[in-house]
Amino acid sequence: MQESSQNRLREEAGKLLSAAAVEVVVGYGDGHGGDGVRPLFARTPDEAAGLVWNDACVHNLATYLSREPCRQILLRGGKVGIVAKGCDARALVVLLQEGQIARESVHVIGMVCDGVLDPGAAVSGGTAGSSGAVLPKCRQCEVQTPPLYDTLVGDPAGAAAAEGDPLEDVKDLQSMSLEERWSFWTGHLARCIKCYACRQACPMCYCATCITEKSEPQWIDKPSHLKGALAYHLIRAMHLAGRCVSCGECGRACPMDIPVDKISRYLAGQVEEAFDYKAGMDPEATPAFRTYREDDPEDFIR
Amino acid sequence: MVSKSDLSSVIARAVSAGYEVYAPGKRNGKVYLEKADDGASPELDHVITVNGVKDILLPRCEPLADFNLTDVSIESIDAPAAGRVLLATRPCDAASLVILDAILLDPARDTRYARMREETVVVTVACSRADAACFCTSMGYGPHDETGSDVILLPAGDSYLVRPLTEKGKAFIGEVGLEADAGGEPDSPPQLTRTVRTEGLKAWLDENFESEKWRDVSINCIGCGACYYLCPTCHCFDITDEAGVARGRRYRIWDCCSFADFTKMAGHQPRVGRHARYRQRIMHKFKYTVDNVNLTACVGDGRCIRHCPVGVDIGEILESLPEGGAARRGGPEPGSREG
């Protein structure tokens, strides 16, 4: 299944590149000496033959659209091909909604996906869809078929979502007392080194100048002491509220193993519950924080 | 000889001798070099800690001074002078200190680092294991290398042979009741699976500031600071103030050339583009530091490879730049030191 998808992917990407329909296809290639995968920028049909598709393809490649060299290609009117799982395609939808990319300037190779493996969990033996080794986001996945694509690779009917609650780990936290949550987060954030891997891995963090870099006024203290780390993560969470597609890349990218993705995934859940909005599902939908309903929750207001 | 299980009592004795002890400890399944209390037992089976020793000696967030903004006075905050011991650090981390010393102690002197460093005893536990990211041997070091260590503990079965390497190290083992082993046969060091060829690298870097290769090798990089901040030899810093109404504080914090605002001045940005910033990283480690202090600023600890969220692999990149010069290792040549 994965192998036939991989062949289809190579074929499609190769076609796009040989027809010069796109300047580059951003996909996955072999990682360190064949161990795992990493992003691959295919610029020629030959390079497209190096594209891979398997359950280690965790990265959300949409983050590359706002970085070099894709940014430059898009700015000069060129076209970029991008390999997207369902969750990645949700990020593309948000980028479209927010005017960061034009629909015609990206060719989305959508991949039907039945889950990717959690690189943090033990990799031995587990296959996607069968065990706890898939990422939490893959449990009960609603976007095994991407909500946005130009070419679809894989059989939508054949995909089976992993069982379980995608927000289970978040709910564990919710069931704690306030004090327990506080010590959970301070324990973790004490390790934050402010390398901004969470921000850089995030496809939604495309601002040319991040609020962390603004010094007049200094919104967020630069030091990575707890105060500076908490302020950073709180403000980042609010910047992502209603926009986060729960791809979990922030948590995966963190070299200090801080589960920052829990914050954004929690808020995404809250936004969905209160405002009936799930980010990245429909390019035509109005984002949660660009609209309102008169009967929005207001019991907290005096 | 000291048995592996006795290392916790070494910690206890060091603590009661007044040392601040830093040792590998496990949190959420990962091993970090962190402050160890009396009674802690160090992790010993890991390959390497997530953070490097610079996390202790060149802290990521170091208060420099307090300001009173009402009468505008400064109160300097001295670097902690208490003796500290880095226990069970790895040979590559110990070697990183020799590189930091060369950069930070001469000709300009980082007085804070100097004070911390003078008061630090480095007790290394040689490696029994290496992973796919380790490439210390390619940088001129090795799993049993003594560079930068005051004492090295060489694994021998369930115990370690104790080899003091400096006067500081000798004094320390005396204080904690360890005895030096003159003889003894340590376990053979682990074989590394990765070699990184650096022949010709320096010569290539000397000539190729402008090369299209920089764009190619940095294409995957997303511009975060993970590799910089975990690297034991990356030492760039920023100085920043925090202020309330009446009081403020100045900090020295880590900073890195990956970030656009690293070199950005009001109205001028000399280093434009991610490839230029990645070039600075490679150039700084493998050319500029060699030009200035005759050392390569890399110990092959592999952290940048292990923790890159997008699989950027410095080993592959170094090999892909030139064809064919060996890295300049720090410290005396292996085996040349007495002790």
Added chain:
Amino acid sequence: MASFRPRIVAFLCNWCSYAGADLAGTTRKKYRADVRVIRVPCSGRVDPSFIIKAFERGADGVIVGGCHPGDCHYVSGNYNARRRFYTVRKLLDFMGIDSERFQVTWCSASEGEKWAGVVNDVTDLIEKLGPLEAFKEMGRAVLSDTREIEGVAGE
């Protein structure tokens, strides 16, 4: 902690709550004096960063005052803001900070009395919750430094 006087920051909409607070003053309503008022053009102007920044700089509580639903000078600023405020409260709670420290009130220009009541109630509430040690405690820098830093956050 008998001597605790909470530090509360209030962001008040220029068109209603600020005028309401003004009215409370001119009609000599007696109310607690631990609130620092910042006038904003609309409750919709209150970026969540303002709220977080206020806490970070030493506020024990934050109040946002806006026009009643339907009364916004800019038609819908308060409606839009309401969604954000709801989310901020959820976030604070998730991170282990009592969300009651962040209060929102709809208070019109004629509701001087209501404003005074809100301030009294919120002040009582924050007093009960005690100082927001969260950020203050955290200001004591990491690693070996254990010095107090509340001066940085406060006055």
Added chain:
Amino acid sequence: MDENLVPRIVRVEEIREETPDTRSLKLVFEDADFQKSFEFRPGQFCLISVFGMGESTFCISSPPGRKDFIEVSVKNVGKVTSAIHDLEVGARLGFRGPYGNNFDLEKMEGRNVVFVGGGIGLAPLRPPIYEVLERRDRYKDVYIIYGARSVLDVAFKQDLDEWGKRGDVKLVTAVDPGGEDESWKGEVGLVPHVLEKVNPPPDSVLVTCGPPIMIKYVILSARKMGFVPADVITTLEMKMKCGAGLCGRCNIGSKYVCRDGPVFSLEEVESLPDEF
């Protein structure tokens, strides 16, 4: 490096508004003994702190011979500099320095010296000018060519007046085309053109500082006129934090501007990668 990267306190003794966006501050160390013993060489720079706002780099622009004060000139461009522009006399600031290398004035002895400054860029040239004029007999002809965008932007008017009155200095002042008014008696033209028009002999030493674009064209003109790269001296600016070659951000290639510079000859500059 200063102990612990911690500054000393200086008091703002006097403020002189040079132009609408630039002011010079006369600073005196609170520690009177330290003030007396403080020395710097022409070309060196310092870091000034506005406490709670941060630190910024400035060249010291007062005469090195004056033991009773130091002067810096500040253009309002960012966070720290705008805070400095809000200050009044009596304010207290932090001072670290001096840092960096200096203009080698001894090497210029016996030769013509041409100073070419633009805008606020005259500030770093003031100490060497003062020094050269102090020991005027050791040098042959001294030229000072100074240009500003407009009459309003002409800084250091007192100095220019004084130098103009001396018979042993060839002072030429200019404003950019369009920047003149009826009262302007100097040249109208861009600095590199004015330099070419003045046409000092190419065996002179040329010392220049100004906006990067001006320096670039002054260098082109100097080359055209036959100056040799070793005799064209400039001072570079990069973002700096420590001042001592430790913090790692002001390097151009292997050279740290704070430690190996800020004064470089064109010959040295040409050996550096193009990243400044």
